[in-house]
Amino acid sequence: MKLSKKAEYALRALVAMGREREGTNFSIQDLASKEHIPLKFLEQILLALKNGGLLRSKRGVGGGYQLVTHPARITIGEVVTLFDGPFDPIPGADQDALGQVFSGLRDQVAQWFAEHTVAQIIAKERSRETVSFDI
Template identity: 50%
Template sequence: MISQKAKYALRALLELAKTKPGEALLITEIAARQNIPKKFLEQILLDLKHQGLLHSKRGRGGGYSLLRAPNLISFGQVLRIIDGPMAPLPCLSRMAYRLCEDCTDEHACEIRRVFATAYEQTAKVLDSTTLADAITAGKLPIEP
């Protein structure tokens, strides 16, 4: 399950992705449009800025804007920035690998094998789905 912080980050980025290139949005605008607490959003946007996804400008015409095109920012990238490793088990993590405490042989572990398959498929979808993809998909009907 993703954190509320990650969900807010994605919603804010999607809002920014819908703006015209070069256009910036104020935190108050993003917070109001996406119903995100302003103080929490400030922290999230600062994290995303420090990770190279956003640009901020002060003064007239200021606010936040994407530093890269929406088709170059993936859901997986954002989730890793905000929530850290996505792996369901520490022995599957690329960023924070460690052997499970109760494991004697991870190569023979049936649990690891099943979760590895699920993790690989999930990571594949999240890493290949961009903000632009989500915006385009939002214009299509959702299949049951």
């Protein structure tokens, strides 16, 4: 399984937004620049995230996109499914033995996706930043 660039960039954008205080507005240009995401691509991604209920937009001066949901409630699976659809290594193959084996994998991946959130990615980033090797 490989994530699409859209799903990867969506997660990067959500992590960047989740790092800031709640209620912060993000311009597409700033996010694209900070996260090294092509601007036109990011426009499509943010619109899909808005349509998926994870963001809201505000027009005008000081406008932009804003998180609707706290990062702890945004699962990786929710984002990946929004862009790539559900993970299904052998679609519709539950009837035979091979399909049953892979349906177990599908279920484990779905469970992992449901248990991991954008907030956990942010926490992992912060824990890496606080490690110091000064002597």
